[in-house]
Amino acid sequence: MKHYTIKMFRTDYNTNEKCLRAIFNNRYGKDFECPKCHAKGNWYLIERRKRFDCSCGFGIYPLAGTIFHKSETELKDWFFAIYLFASSRNGVAAKEIERQLGVTYKTAWRMAKQIRLLFSQGNQVLSGMVEADETYVGGKRRGKRGLGAEGKTIVFGMTERKGKMKAQVVPNAKRATIFPILNSTIKKNSTVLTDELHIYQTVAEHGYNHDTVKHKIYEYVRGKVHTNSIEGFWSQLKRSLDGTHHAISPKFLQQYVDEFVWRYNNRGETLFPLLVAEVAKRCVSGVGKMI
Ligand SMILES: [Zn+2]
Structure with a gap:
């Protein structure tokens, strides 16, 4: 750069x-x-x-x-x-x-x-090997995934391997919320990589190849099957929001996510x-x- x-x-x-x-x-x-x-x-x-x-x-x-x-x-x-x-x-x-x-x-x-x-993020379509994952941001408590997320705001994101990404604030992590976003963002026949959370179990029914990482048994990296790119993005996002111990308003967080995604998508550029x-x-x- x-x-x-x-x-x-x-x-x-x-x-x-x-x-x-x-x-x-x-x-x-x-x-x-x-x-x-x-x-x-x-x-x-x-x-x-x-x-x-x-x-x-x-x-x-x-x-x-x-x-x-x-x-x-x-x-x-x-x-x-x-x-x-x-x-x-x-x-x-x-x-x-x-x-x-x-x-x-x-x-x-x-x-x-x-x-x-x-x-602000456009209508870019992602393809190839695409990691999909959601994360919980803000709030003091370490809420359990899918449960105990009070005071936290959920962000759903998708990242191409060594490519572009998209992420947005979502009201919940239910299939009815996640899949319309996933379907309109990731090109069909791409390989979608997720962890084994139950919401992702139907990915293959939507016209994708699906591979999962089993976090429970500490299998974070199995050859090419990992979600390290998106997880790296989440930890950077959270680090930079560090010190925010209160709930973050979804609107504010979306702007912040947009800015972060833009920086990620233009990494290495002036x-x-x-x-x-x-x-x-x-x-x-x-x-x-x-x-
Ligand atoms: Zn003229």
């Missing part, structure tokens, strides 16, 4: 103009063809209006539909907050943004909320440019508001 240093950041994104251009280029590409006169890459910036105009008079607002839309916070401050997220391992608290940028807590909180939208690209990918409309 190439580390994106603060020095690089300060050179690349020290003005609102540079940030605006980055959004435009990520969203449309430098050589974007004007929809009106078909000239290519003929855009000049009217910074005051946060708009790019073609010489024919056609204009594009690259921030329309993005997480920055209608924000009065300067774009370079937004970029710095995104930089903080990209360089942190465990997420960024609003308090930290407040302190680093000198904005009000309310503004910082709103920025963090918007930036977290960049991590995260800052990827996050800037996510801004462009996740606009409300594909082409943005044009006038």
Whole structure:
């Protein structure tokens, strides 16, 4: 992974103009063809209006539909907050943004909320060898699996071997909850690896090859049959939530899981440019508001 240093950041994104251009280029590409006169890459910036105009008079607002839309916070401050997220391992608290940028807590909180939208999980399909498992997060007591889970929030996850993963907060670990998620996420005929918990006993009936790990007899690894990838993810997630001894609200936990999954899926990559690209990918409309 190439580390994106603060020095690089300060050179690349020290003005609102540079940030605006980055959004435009990520969203449309430098050589974007004007929809009106078909000239290519003929855009000049009217910074005051946060708009790019073609010489024919056609204009594009690259921030329309993005997480920055209608924000009065300067774009370079937004970029710095995104930089903080990209360089942190465990997420960024609003308090930290407040302190680093000198904005009000309310503004910082709103920025963090918007930036977290960049991590939300899409409809990616997993295939090949896929580990599936659920875990219990938060709460003081070491609840037994499936039982005594009061005060705990359940997360169900699926991980491709050396590939991508998906995870989501679920209200319970019943088949009626787990299988619709599993079926819509894992490609049929893939090999699903689980432990021997009874809910997973019907996996093969859903068009998958199924292999299990028998934790009870300490058979954690039997050749290729193990669930170490997802379990490694759970322990990292829990470690980073450590110190949270109260029940975690499902909504908060989902955001946290999304961020963690995004980091996992982009492991080994330089995260800052990827996050800037996510801004462009996740606009409300594909082409943005044009006038
Ligand atoms: Zn034009």
